[in-house]
Amino acid sequence: MKVTVDQEMCCGAGSCVLAAPEVFDQRDEDGIVVLLDAEPAAGCREAVREAAAICPASAITVRED
Amino acid sequence: MSQNDPVVRLPLPTEGPLDPPAEWERLRARCPVATVELPSGDTGALLTRYDHVKALLSDPRFSRPLPGDDSARVAPEDGGGVATRNDTALSVAFKGAEHQRWRRHVGRYFTAKRMTALRPGMTRTAEALVAEMVAGGAPADLKAALGFPLPVSVICDLLGAPVRDRDRFSYWSDAFLNIDRYTRAETEAAEAEFSAYMTELIAAKRAAPGEDLISTLIEESRAEGEGLTDPELRDTGMSLLVAGHETTANMIGKMVAMLLADRTRWERLVADPSLVRTAVDEVLRADANLGGFGVRRFLTEDFEFDGTVVPTGTTVFCGLSAANRDERTFADAGELDLGRSPNPHLTFGAGPHSCLGQALARTELQVVLDVLLRTLPSLELAVPVAELERLAGLAVGGLREVPVRW
Ligand code: HEM
Ligand code: SF4
Secondary structure (H helix, E strand, C coil), X not given: CEEEECCCCCCCCCHXXXXXXXXXXXXXXXXXXXXXXXXXCHHHHHHHHHHHHHCCCXXXXXXXX | XXXXXXXXXXXXXXXXXXXXXXXXXXXXXXXXXXXXXXXXXXXXXXXXCHHHHHHHHHCCCCECCCCCCCCCCCCCCCECCHHHCCCCCCCCCCCHHHHHHHHHHHHHHHCHHHHHHHHHHHHHHHHHHHHHHHHCCCCEEHHXXXXXXXXXXXXXXXXXXXXXXXXXXXXXXXXXXXXXXXXXXXXXXXXXXXXXXXXXXXXXXXXXXXXXXXXXXXXXXXXXXXXCCHHHHHHHHHHHHHHCCHHHHHHHHHHHHHHHHCHHHHHHHHHCHHXXXXXXXXXXXXXXXXXXXXXXXXXXXXXXXXXXXXXXXXXEEECHHHHHCCCCCCCCCCCCCCCCCXXXXXXXXXXXXXXXXXXXXXXXXXXXXXXXXXXXXXXEECCCHHHCCECCCECCCCECCCEEEC
């Protein structure tokens, strides 16, 4: 699985961090998403898919391989 | 939007207090871009399908109606709170790059991590409020005992506003959001008082700064050309107090009512509190009473929804709860599935304006539910569901009271 985020589109809502804290964080200075792990381990892939689905800004893309 | 379709009048009627309007299903199926008439007599377009609502809200070209837009009025000429009118100049209601700048300044206070850090304090506040409710004896109104005081004290703490002024905030925020309870003169007076209050609070923070959001925003604005201007600061404070208060308070009441309406739901959560996170989002999705008008967008360009072109100058009402029940997106959309995941509901909107406080609201709702399940597992409604009374007119939607016993 390969994850990318679009910081321009992100509105800083933090839903991704609530869903998958191992993979997403938010910058302290403006709340914009930071990707911690672009190739998450099997154990948190379900949570990453959830984060991508619920992101209100559609700023998270997941490519399954 | 063909000429022959009957005009739909907002707000739509419902059967029971927690039920969705039956009309939504017909609209989604046959008339997903419907012409609607508002209490003011003006008309607009109503969207009820998930994909349409999400597409419009995600488009950064459009925003809420701004002063100067020739948009549809919701309330009749002589009434309606600030939030229902279009001629207000709250300086945070802008769009595009300016809006993004504001969002990023304020957004940093509402990150998921910060909200998680507030959790222990919120839990203590919720526990104390529940203890007080229990001491007062059953039945009690859960909305008054817990729903209102918790979000107010949380947002006051965050902003650095005194909690003892909470009755005034409640009045001001009601006057902002109500459609028909106050006259135009009353809402204008409330706006002026609230604005003066916030100006004074900012002056006080400037003189004696604290750790709170307002003090920090002031500090950042000291450097020339940086941070927020004074009117922006004032309007930010006012918007956050209003936005962070009434919506969440009503949602706490509705959440408990929805979960107790069928007590097997409550029992399932008592048996497995790990469902709290998904249960909260499912309740947010299923809430059919977010206010009768939905979130508005003013079209400054034509917009096409699956072949239907809606012209420039139209005010579009995005039916968030109608979209949340769209079978095209949600399996068994009419059922409450406490473990639903993922749950991409639109209750907090979508796109660049999607709710800034959603991590806060989710945390508050989760804390309330956690505390109630743990301390009052025997909780039940003290009246039949049909006797719960919808609050009419409120732009955010709620129940008048949520009577409970334990
Ligand atoms: C359950 C409770 C809540 C619900 C259902 C809710 C819902 C919404 C919705 C639907 C929007 C989008 C409006 C639009 O697109 O025009 C919004 C925006 C907003 N909400 Fe919330 N909200 C809640 C709680 C909160 C809280 C606790 C705060 C906190 C401080 C807050 C602050 C805001 C702000 C500032 C905006 C404007 C964002 C912008 O325009 O960029 N909300 N909310
Ligand atoms: S959920 Fe989406 S909008 Fe929210 S912080 Fe994460 S990437 Fe940004």
